[in-house]
Amino acid sequence: xxxxxxxxxxxxALAVVVPLLFPLGLPVAVTDETRAVYERLERLxxxxxxxxxxxxxxxxxxxxxxxxEAILNHCFRRNIRVVGLALFAEGAAVGYDILHDLxxxxxxxxxxxxxxxxxxxxxxxxxxxxxxxxxxxxxxxYDDTPYDDIPLLREIRNYGDIGLVVSVxxxxxxxxxxxxxxxxxxxxxxxALTAVMVTAYAPYVDAGQISGVLGGLKGAAEYxxxxxxxxxxxxxxxxxxxxxxxxxxxxxxxxVVAFGLRRKNETTEAGGHSS
Amino acid sequence: xxxxxxxxxxxxxxxIYSFLYRDNPFYKAAEYLLIGLTVxxxxxxxxKTVLWPxxxxxxxxxxxxxxxxxxLGGLMFIRLVPKLGGWSRIPLAVYVGAGAGxxxxxxxxxxxxxxxxATMSNVTTxxxxxxLVGVITTILYFYFSREQKGLLQPVAKIGTYYMMIFFGATFxxxxxxxxxxxxxxxxxxxxxxxxxxxx
Numbered sequence: 001x002x003x004x005x006x007x008x009x010x011x012x013a014l015a016v017v018v019p020l021l022f023p024l025g026l027p028v029a030v031t032d033e034t035r036a037v038y039e040r041l042e043r044l045x046x047x048x049x050x051x052x053x054x055x056x057x058x059x060x061x062x063x064x065x066x067x068x069e070a071i072l073n074h075c076f077r078r079n080i081r082v083v084g085l086a087l088f089a090e091g092a093a094v095g096y097d098i099l100h101d102l103x104x105x106x107x108x109x110x111x112x113x114x115x116x117x118x119x120x121x122x123x124x125x126x127x128x129x130x131x132x133x134x135x136x137x138x139x140x141x142y143d144d145t146p147y148d149d150i151p152l153l154r155e156i157r158n159y160g161d162i163g164l165v166v167s168v169x170x171x172x173x174x175x176x177x178x179x180x181x182x183x184x185x186x187x188x189x190x191x192a193l194t195a196v197m198v199t200a201y202a203p204y205v206d207a208g209q210i211s212g213v214l215g216g217l218k219g220a221a222e223y224x225x226x227x228x229x230x231x232x233x234x235x236x237x238x239x240x241x242x243x244x245x246x247x248x249x250x251x252x253x254x255x256v257v258a259f260g261l262r263r264k265n266e267t268t269e270a271g272g273h274s275s
Numbered sequence: 276x277x278x279x280x281x282x283x284x285x286x287x288x289x290x291i292y293s294f295l296y297r298d299n300p301f302y303k304a305a306e307y308l309l310i311g312l313t314v315x316x317x318x319x320x321x322x323k324t325v326l327w328p329x330x331x332x333x334x335x336x337x338x339x340x341x342x343x344x345x346x347l348g349g350l351m352f353i354r355l356v357p358k359l360g361g362w363s364r365i366p367l368a369v370y371v372g373a374g375a376g377x378x379x380x381x382x383x384x385x386x387x388x389x390x391x392x393a394t395m396s397n398v399t400t401x402x403x404x405x406x407l408v409g410v411i412t413t414i415l416y417f418y419f420s421r422e423q424k425g426l427l428q429p430v431a432k433i434g435t436y437y438m439m440i441f442f443g444a445t446f447x448x449x450x451x452x453x454x455x456x457x458x459x460x461x462x463x464x465x466x467x468x469x470x471x472x473x474x
Contacts, residue, residue: 006295006296009295012454012457013457013461016454016457016458016461017461017465020458020461020462020465020472021465021471021472059456060456061459062455062456062458062459062460062462063452063455063456063459065459089316089317089320089321090313090316090317092320092324093316093320118324119320119324120324120325121321121325124374124377124378128377139328140328144328175385175386178385179378179381179382179384179385179386180381182385183381183384183385183389184381194452194455195448195449195451195452195455196445196448196449196451196452196453197448198448199441199444199445199448200445203390203393206393206397206406207389207390207392207393207394208393209385209389209393215448216448216451216452216455217451217455217458217459218451232462235462236455236458236459236462239454239458239461240451240454240455240458243454243457243458244450244451244454247450247454
């Protein structure tokens with residue numbers, strides 16, 4: 001038995017499109033992992049500095065943008081200052097847009113409440129270098145303004161002046177933050193990840209090397225609930241749930257049919273042998 | 276995003292998704308556009324943020340120490356001349372040596388020692404014991420110096436169950452991740468482009 005796979009694509013597409021057009025308002029439960037990240041940011045003092053690293057490619061934007069926005073909303077709402085940077089080339093422009101967009105919504109002033117350092121290649125060298133001097137790694141910001149001409153950056157020498165590093169990532173970058181910033185300089189790390197990466201970082205959270213993980217669109221939706229906002233993460237959860245349900249149902253049906261066919265073939269073969 | 280930008284993005288998205296029906300010229304065009312843009316963007320940003328401020332400007336300013344990375348970088352390209360290709364091994368040796376020197380101690384500490392410490396120090400809880408059993412049985416599954424017979428066989432079998440749970444969880448998260456990407460594109464098409472839903 002053969003099913004045209006385009007039928008499966010159509011079912012998944014419908015499961016996504018219909019709840020986007022007609023929201024169901026399905027409940028979203030907040031997990032302990034997300035709550036831990038939220039509470040860690042709550043414990044930061046006002047005026048402390050969070051370093052937000054856009055360690056992802058443009059292709060994962062639908063997942064990482066809600067995550068970055070949720071973290072930035074929380075930071076700006078609590079008057080926590082933000083220093084943005086990118087260790088992936090594609091993340092550089094994306095991070096620039098997201099940071100300026102969110103800062104504008106919260107009436108934050110560039111250079112005082114936030115700054116954007118831009119991109120550096122060779123993430124190992126960049127992460128290690130910032131442990132000694134961020135100015136050495138980023139002599140200017142993304143717009144070529146000298147480091148020392150930016151009031152916020154003048155106060156920051158190295159990780160000692162950073163309260164928390166948040167790596168918004170779609171790959172293995174948080175591992176490098178752990179190896180070179182956490183293990184070597186004791187810098188606290190939080191990872192905001194695409195869902196596909198979550199299981200890979202569970203051991204690091206368990207070992208206390210990463211203080212918390214925020215995973216995928218679901219993680220962003222949970223964070224938005226804690227913030228009392230309704231944004232991209234929460235909006236997509238109906239579609240996410242229905243798509244998962246449709247995939248699970250198709251897997252069950254596929255297995256039942258395959259099992260039935262196998263039994264039928266075995267019965268036919270047994271009948272053939274006995275005759 | 277401007278209206279023209281939204282239309283270009285929407286048409287590129289539809290061109291990529293058209294592959295789900297069958298391969299076609301629109302998909303190919305969008306694919307090549309993506310590859311070209313990615314390479315061009317990476318090149319420009321590397322020149323703008325690295326080569327120009329980190330190498331060219333210091334050299335023009337009289338920083339002679341930058342001649343060393345310039346020469347090493349140049350030697351990397353010399354492999355394009357087959358007769359002189361051997362010279363490219365010098366910068367490669369520097370790169371591999373420095374990379375190994377920096378990464379081996381860091382990886383050993385973060386990925387092995389700290390992980391082992393966390394595994395062993397947590398055995399007073401049920402989850403800690405489950406974790407410890409998982410680590411030991413999975414490692415024993417990959418012990419290839421002895422045939423998996425006798426006691427080793429059931430122990431390694433337990434390791435495979437742990438791995439299957441991991442694979443299942445990872446697959447579930449992968450599905451979730453891919454569906455999230457689809458949702459993002461559909462929100463763009465229905466919201467920014469067709470304006471059927473609020474953004």
